[in-house]
Amino acid sequence: MSEAIRRAGPPRADLPYRLFGRARGVAPGSHRAVGAGANGAFLRHASILEIPDARRIDMRASLLDPLGGLKVRRFENRARIDVFVLLDLSGSMAFGRGGRADDPVAELVSAVAHAAVRGQDRFALIAAGPNAREDLAIRPTRRRGVADEVWAKLVDEVGEGRGVASLIEAADELPQRRALVFVVSDFLMLEEELSELMGRLWRHDVAPVVVRSSAVEDRLPRFGLVETRDLETGRRRMVLMRKSLRERWIAEARARRAGLDAVFRRYGRPAFDLVDRFEPDAFADYLLSGGV
Missing domain, CATH: 3.40.50.410 (von Willebrand factor, type A domain)
Structure with missing residues (x-):
């Protein structure tokens, strides 16, 4: 040649391509992974007692909570x-x-x-x-x-x-x-x-x-x-x-x-x-x- x-x-x-099931790892990537993360799609709101991270507090969701609790955003984990x-x-x-x-x-x-x-x-x-x-x-x-x-x-x-x-x-x-x-x-x-x-x-x-x-x-x-x-x-x-x-x-x-x-x-x-x-x-x- x-x-x-x-x-x-x-x-x-x-x-x-994609991985069947969820990946396991901590290196950021594009595949759905086990656990919560900061680089994926929005999943749901959670109590700040569940995820103690003040950076993710959602004030609107917190004000609408009838129990007056602080709500934080939980995101899908994405890994390599x-x-x-x-x-x-x-x-x-x-x-x-x-x-x-x-x-x-x-x-x-x-x-x-x-x-x-x-x-x-x-x-x-x-x-x-x-x-x-x-x-x-x-x-x-x-x-x-x-x-x-x-x-x-x-x-x-x-x-x-x-x-x-x-x-x-x-x-x-x-x-x-x-x-x-x-x-x-x-x-x-x-x-x-x-x-x-x-x-x-x-x-x-x-x-x-x-x-x-x-x-x-x-x-x-x-x-x-x-x-x-x-x-x-x-x-x-x-x-x-x-x-x-x-x-x-x-x-x-x-x-x-x-x-x-x-x-x-x-x-x-x-x-x-x-x-x-x-x-x-x-x-x-x-x-x-x-x-x-």
């Missing part, structure tokens, strides 16, 4: 959260991504980083292939320019190696405090592995992003020889594609996707499908519709 394209970086998009991306970089994630200037995974993760920093939250990245990728890790930060840094790191990192054990173990690196976690993977793993991964994330709000390619699900030839290659093991195989095999192939791909959603819904939310390219508007619609 040319240096000019690398310096240009991905297109920027503002993405709406941490936004994590847990990224799968095993070999199967390389399909259809190598050498692309518009790599969909790099663009989505960069967009999440951009949105987090603009929203006064902290962004962090944890990546794992066969082993944890410490060279790609980004600790929670609000640093300007982190979105460009993320894109530059990931645009040429398409994944290699076999297995998701390190991805599952990487889930333990997340903090104890509730965070929003985007899990970006093709989820080509056993159901037991998927359940273990989601189980380790139980204390967080988890938004799965399923990386898919239409080339292996919809754009299959009706007849002819097709060479397949396992990106994790490197094994190649020649297959004679015909109508019955094509139909079974597509049916199994759809059944696998439906099975993933069944697991995701057990842990709180459906997934976003990242198919071929990153579409900011479609991702924003997912976030607004209650996906996150």
Whole structure:
């Protein structure tokens, strides 16, 4: 990839997101949080005995109180959260991504980083292939320019190696405090592995992003020889594609996707499908519709 394209970086998009439930924290931010605060929407009036803060006395409400008590304004607490991306970089994630200037995974993760920093939250990245990728890790930060840094790191990192054990173990690196976690993977793993991964994330709000390619699900030839290659093991195989095999192939791909959603819904939310390219508007619609 040319240096000019690398310096240009991905297109920027503002993405709406929110934490299910209330955040816990004292750092001011934009998310509804536990307790009362001074930076949120007005909630109700309370007695000064409940909130002994003379700065919030409402004289009009106090004069209208038939019992003659002093009333203070109580506001909703708003706090900052941490936004994590847990990224799968095993070999199967390389399909259809190598050498692309518009790599969909790099663009989505960069967009999440951009949105987090603009929203006064902290962004962090944890990546794992066969082993944890410490060279790609980004600790929670609000640093300007982190979105460009993320894109530059990931645009040429398409994944290699076999297995998701390190991805599952990487889930333990997340903090104890509730965070929003985007899990970006093709989820080509056993159901037991998927359940273990989601189980380790139980204390967080988890938004799965399923990386898919239409080339292996919809754009299959009706007849002819097709060479397949396992990106994790490197094994190649020649297959004679015909109508019955094509139909079974597509049916199994759809059944696998439906099975993933069944697991995701057990842990709180459906997934976003990242198919071929990153579409900011479609991702924003997912976030607004209650996906996150």
